[in-house]
Amino acid sequence: MIYRLKRWSAALLLGMFLSLLSILQCFAAGTVSQVNLHIGQTPDAVYLTYSAPDAAQGAFSVTGPKGTVDYAANPVWSDSAGKYLYSAKVDGLAPDSNYTYNIAGSYSGTFKTPAETGAFTFAFLTDTQIGFEADAKATGAMFSLLNSRDDLSFAYIAGDMTDSSRNERQWEMLFENGGVNAGAGQTFFGSHLIAAAQGNHDNSSFSGHITAPCANSGVGPVVYAFDYSNVKFVILNMNTPDTWAAQADFLRREAADAKNNGKWLVAGFHQSLYSGAAHIVDSGIISARKFWSPLFAELGVDLVLQGHDHVYARGFVTSTGSNANLTAENNTCHVVSGIPLYITGGHSGAVKWYAARNYQISTGDPLTPNYSFLDVNSAAPAQNPWGTDTSKTHEQSYILINVDGDTMTISTYMFRYDGISDKMATPPYLYDCLTISR
Numbered sequence: 001m002i003y004r005l006k007r008w009s010a011a012l013l014l015g016m017f018l019s020l021l022s023i024l025q026c027f028a029a030g031t032v033s034q035v036n037l038h039i040g041q042t043p044d045a046v047y048l049t050y051s052a053p054d055a056a057q058g059a060f061s062v063t064g065p066k067g068t069v070d071y072a073a074n075p076v077w078s079d080s081a082g083k084y085l086y087s088a089k090v091d092g093l094a095p096d097s098n099y100t101y102n103i104a105g106s107y108s109g110t111f112k113t114p115a116e117t118g119a120f121t122f123a124f125l126t127d128t129q130i131g132f133e134a135d136a137k138a139t140g141a142m143f144s145l146l147n148s149r150d151d152l153s154f155a156y157i158a159g160d161m162t163d164s165s166r167n168e169r170q171w172e173m174l175f176e177n178g179g180v181n182a183g184a185g186q187t188f189f190g191s192h193l194i195a196a197a198q199g200n201h202d203n204s205s206f207s208g209h210i211t212a213p214c215a216n217s218g219v220g221p222v223v224y225a226f227d228y229s230n231v232k233f234v235i236l237n238m239n240t241p242d243t244w245a246a247q248a249d250f251l252r253r254e255a256a257d258a259k260n261n262g263k264w265l266v267a268g269f270h271q272s273l274y275s276g277a278a279h280i281v282d283s284g285i286i287s288a289r290k291f292w293s294p295l296f297a298e299l300g301v302d303l304v305l306q307g308h309d310h311v312y313a314r315g316f317v318t319s320t321g322s323n324a325n326l327t328a329e330n331n332t333c334h335v336v337s338g339i340p341l342y343i344t345g346g347h348s349g350a351v352k353w354y355a356a357r358n359y360q361i362s363t364g365d366p367l368t369p370n371y372s373f374l375d376v377n378s379a380a381p382a383q384n385p386w387g388t389d390t391s392k393t394h395e396q397s398y399i400l401i402n403v404d405g406d407t408m409t410i411s412t413y414m415f416r417y418d419g420i421s422d423k424m425a426t427p428p429y430l431y432d433c434l435t436i437s438r
């Protein structure tokens with residue numbers, strides 16, 4: 001009898017252990033996170049990236065106008081993240097089509113592939129640079145504002161996603177923001193395509209959390225191009241000067257393609273060549289400006305979308321660094337080939353701001369004094385449309401760019417979110433608006 005009880009107890013314990021294991025597996029299956037979708041170089045492809053605590057979460061399905069297709073993402077164990085990171089290229093997609101996807105039965109989302117024609121609006125974000133919880137909460141407020149819109153085709157993010165790309169907690173806070181907008185980041189990333197640039201705070205692979213396409217082995221990571229309707233976007237990487245020559249060749253080919261097909265040409269990267277704050281004469285920025293500014297002018301780049309300086313600034317800048325002084329009629333400027341519009345997109349989350357500074361111009365640097373190359377600079381009262389109103393400082397920003405044929409309207413929204421108290425101190429307002437036409 002005692003022997004039988006012992007056997008029964010052992011069987012019960014084994015059963016309980018297996019049940020617990022099953023429960024843990026079910027729990028693990030529910031913890032797919034950090035889901036994001038990166039735009040591909042052609043409209044038939046996107047890159048899905050996510051994380052999970054185990055190696056059995058690679059199966060996902062994508063459903064669209066051609067039916068449902070099953071995929072398998074390879075799990076890659078990350079010691080630094082303490083989890084598996086999954087990435088897969090989703091291809092064979094139809095342009096301008098709505099898709100749903102399901103990851104391992106535990107996460108579902110939607111996305112829409114790039115359109116080949118028609119008007120569209122995209123968001124220009126930069127420098128969420130999440131280091132602490134206050135940064136994450138402010139970023140969550142920004143994502144919450146964007147989630148309330150239904151007109152965004154994709155988001156271009158000009159780098160510095162987190163403060164330290166090898167800090168897993170910071171990556172977690174990019175998606176799960178904490179505070180009153182806790183899930184806003186994941187809601188946004190799970191339902192919009194993104195196009196990312198690599199900032200100086202991001203490593204070359206975003207530590208496996210974002211998968212960006214690569215044009216070819218010579219240009220280095222996170223250098224790619226894609227067309228959205230009548231706009232060609234070329235994303236460059238300023239972090240590695242030894243690849244700039246190869247990147248320039250890539251840009252030349254893409255620029256020729258854009259011009260041959262009558263498309264707008266937009267360049268995007270992290271470190272601003274022309275901006276309104278402290279980084280303006282950093283040695284690396286001077287080198288980049290000398291190399292790229294004349295090339296952008298030569299190739300007829302229309303618009304340059306930058307970050308890094310945590311300030312909002314814009315100006316039509318000549319190849320020698322002068323303000324082109326274009327006149328606006330009804331708030332519309334006609335673009336001139338050889339004079340790109342440079343925009344530094346403020347910052348979209350981090351509780352960190354830079355100020356304007358006095359600077360000297362070194363020999364051969366295509367730059368002019370006192371930020372005179374800018375038409376708007378949020379860091380300089382003389383160039384700030386809101387003057388010296390000190391309530392209009394230390395704000396976060398997001399920019400919406402509507403493209404409609406031969407016009408682009410750039411609407412810059414500012415708001416101030418106090419990430420400490422988790423409250424909106426200044427609700428979003430239209431800080432700057434400009435239309436460019438061609």
Ligand SMILES: [Fe+2]
Nearest residue numbers: 160199200308
């Ligand atoms: Fe930066």
